[in-house]
Amino acid sequence: QVQLVESGGGLVQPGGSLRLSCAASGFTFRSYAMRWYRQAPGKERELVAHITSVGNPTNYADSVKGRFTVSRDNAKRTVYLQMNSLKPEDTAVYYCKIPGLSHWGQGTQVTVSS
Numbered sequence: 001q002v003q004l005v006e007s008g009g010g011l012v013q014p015g016g017s018l019r020l021s022c023a024a025s026g027f028t029f030r031s032y033a034m035r036w037y038r039q040a041p042g043k044e045r046e047l048v049a050h051i052t053s054v055g056n057p058t059n060y061a062d063s064v065k066g067r068f069t070v071s072r073d074n075a076k077r078t079v080y081l082q083m084n085s086l087k088p089e090d091t092a093v094y095y096c097k098i099p100g101l102s103h104w105g106q107g108t109q110v111t112v113s114s
Helices: none
Strands: 003-007 010-012 018-025 034-039 046-051 058-060 068-073 078-083 092-097 108-112
Touching: 003 092, 018 034, 018 092, 018 108, 034 068, 034 078, 046 068, 046 078, 058 068
Parallel strands: 010 108
Antiparallel strands: 003 018, 018 078, 034 046, 034 092, 046 058, 068 078, 092 108
């Protein structure tokens, strides 16, 4: 069955960087676009980044444009989210997802705080 396992979260100071990974299994990864979402406490889950099956084009939420970069390695069945210049408002649980399917991973917590 479809499995999505996010990792790489943690506690980082403002201005710092993190790289999230999402390992996928149970489907033909190279055939699907992938997305990163996040959900902050008390807020709706929001779309952060989108990447096509071949790696471009990519799209980003305005709030992360210029700071976050989504990429993928189809041979490793993994999608990444490089997050730079992190801000406290980036604090959230981050999830990867296959557009159009209902499967979610367990998420990875990102906390940006001094």
